[in-house]
Amino acid sequence: MTRLFNDPAAFADEALEGFAAAHRRWVRPVTGGVVRAAATPAGQVAVVIGGGSGHYPAFSGLVGRGLAHGAAVGNVFASPSAQQIRSVARAADGGAGVLLMYGNYAGDVLHFGQAAERLTADGVETVTYAVADDISSAAPGEAAKRRGIAGDLPVFKAAAVAAEQGLPLAQVASVARRAGERTRSFGIAFSGCTLPGADHPLFTVPEARMAVGLGIHGEPGIGEQSLPTADEAARLLVDTLLKELPVDVPAPGGQRAAVILNGLGSVKYEELFVVYRKVAALLEEAGVTVVDPEVGELVTSFDMAGVSLTLTWLDERLEELWRAPADTPAYRKGALGEPGPASEPAAPVRAAEETEQPAVPEASEASRQAATTVLAALAALAATVDAHEDELGRIDAVAGDGDHGIGMRRGSTAALRAARAAQERGAGAGTVLIHAADAWADRAGGTSGALWGTVLRAVGAALGDRDAPTAGRVAEGVAEASAAVRRLGGAEVGDKTMVDVLVPFADTLTAAVAAGAGLTGAWDRAAGAATEAAAATAALLPRKGRARPHAEKSLGTPDAGAHSLALITRAVHGALLDHPHDQY
Known part of the structure; x- marks a missing residue:
């Protein structure tokens, strides 16, 4: 378990701060992450990677020349x-465009996609690529739904070396796709990991058993088997990967592959070497030539006891890129010459958003008065999330990664802080919500961060700053939030997500207001519908997000996002009762 921490909500920030302080030869901190200590040479494509904390050496430990x-x-x-992504990309940009690379998870897809749109609007040509190498998380016919795990490394490296060779952005992205299409991973685990501040792991494995087909976010495995010997584990890993070859790779025999045996956090190096001796023998028996194998911790999951095997099937070009030298804090290969004059240390970079407060448009007195109610609602929201943080984490851990509570706490706390600052500067109700929305999305990250940012922004846009809010305006904003979340996340009612609550809440609120109810009464009815809908998600199988590969495990448990939304709607109703306004 994680024993050394201060505030669990600050763990990721403090870990990144310490990492940057310890590795100044390679990296320098910028808002949202780190970039190379030396500036990207002019005219070179910048490869920017990323993801959540808890996976070191991924992602910060892989920043440096050759990666x-x-x-x-x-x-x-x-x-x-x-x-955060936009800030890091702007700091890394060398004028030839940016390739954003990440593991294939819903939150990463949302945030990296949004960052690419903003960078393009900034005039920075940007392309994205999601690594999807985990064969246990979706069938071959649905490979686009697969998770990204330790296969991140060979794909990141291939693209980065291509960038350093001076290829243009389109060709660097093509190299990434080629490497990704030829990379497959599979993993097993013997115990789950424990998040900072938690007193129990996200999942447990029965004595003398192992989980098969796990992710890197503390998700439980797809299934269980008897605990193997090291040789049996090696055979399972190798045989499983050899059963699914890329379409342009013939049956093993004369093939060459980059091989990674990856420890997930608490399997010791000696144990990995015992497993690898059999992995190497089995691949040799199959006629596969191993090229520059890597054995160690490369993409971890805190203290999870587990291992994964990655094979990247090489052609001549991919082998060249895999063998190329690299020099980063956590991954080094070969020897690189001294940096040239184009790579002089860069001046410290700080994004404009870090030093400038967001603008506060002029607002009417009525809207400024309504902003006090908005602030009270956000305070009630944050207090409810804080009170239920552990419960939300437990629900999320049944078939997901267990981080919903801590993510919601970070987001709601940041939203309340930003809203209070805006209100103190004379902001109207709409601007207070929009500032809260941006802060929530920025500090929480993840899928829920993007979706809650969308919800608050939609309601804020509907309220505006000129007129006193009305029940009709609020209902319009909530209806637009419902539609926007479905557009952004791609989920619909029945997928076992927050949409299963947001849609009936919005529909009930709209109908009640249309029937003449005031906002407080209409919100009460809608909150009741939300509570019922959240409970009903216990009977659903998830069809979206990290819980999808573990669908059966979630039966009988409500969706964490749906449950948190229902709790919040009821808390906001309490704030409306305490802050009545005639116009509502």
Whole structure:
């Protein structure tokens, strides 16, 4: 378990601060993550990687020559926010465009996609690529739904070396796709990991058993088997990967592969070497030539006891890229010459968003008065999240990664702080919500961060700053929030997500207001519908997000995002009762 921490919500930030202080030869901190200590040479594509904390050496430890130009680092097991990614990419940009690379998880897809849109609007040509190498998380026909695990490393490296060779952005992205298409991973675990501040692991494995097909966010395995010997574990890993070859790779025999035996956090190096001796023998028996194998901790999951095996099937070009030297804090290979004059240390970079307060437009007196109610609602929201943080984490851990509570706490706390600052500067109700939305998305990261940022922004846009809010305006904002979340996340009612609560809440609120109810009464009815809908998600199988590969495990347990939304709707109703306004 994680024993050394201060505030669990600050763990990721403090870990990144300490990492940067310890590795100044390679990296320098910027808002949202780290970039190389020396500036990206002019005209070179910048490869920016990223993901949640808890996976070291991924992602910050892979920044340096021969690998990434920068890494955006999110909260524990949560994607960095779009603003964090944008900040890191702008600091790493050498004028030839940016390739954003990350593991294929819903939150990362959302935030990296949004960051790419913002960077493009900034005039920085940007392409994204999601690594999806975990064969246990989806069938071959649904490979685009697979998770990214330790296969991140060979794919990141191939793209980064291509960038350093001077290839243009389109060709660097093509190299990434080629490496990703030829990379497969599979893992097993013997115990789950424990998040900072938690007193129990996210999942447990029965005595003398092992979990098969696990992720890197503390998700339980797809199934269980009897505890193997080291040789039996090696055979399971190798045989499973050899059963699924890329379409352009013939049956093993004369093939060459980059091989990674990855420790997930608490399997010791000696144990890994015992397993690898059999892995190497089995691959040799199959006619596979191993090229520059890596055995060690490369993509971890805190203190999870487990291992994964990755094979990247090489062609001549991919082998060249895999063998190329690299020099980063956590991954070094070969020998690199001294940096040239184009790589002089860069001046410290701070994003404009870090030093400038967001603008506060002029607001009417009525809207400023309503902002006090908005602030009270956000305070009630944050207090409810804080009170239920552990419960939300436990629910999320049944089939997910257990970080929903801590992510919601980070987001709601940041939202309340930003809203209070805006209100003190004379902001109207709409601006208070929009500032809260941006802070939530930025500090929470992850899928829930992106979606809650969308919800608050939609309601804030509907309220505006000119007129006194009305029940109709609020209902319109909530309805737009419902539609926007479905557009952004791609989920619909029945997928076992927060949408299963947001849609009936919005529909009930709209209908009650249309029937003449005031906001407080209409919100009460809608909160009741939300509570019922959240409970009903216990009977659903998840079809989206990290819980999808573990669908059966979640039966009987409500969706964490749906449950938190229902709790929040009831808390906000309490704030409306305490802060009545005639216009509501």
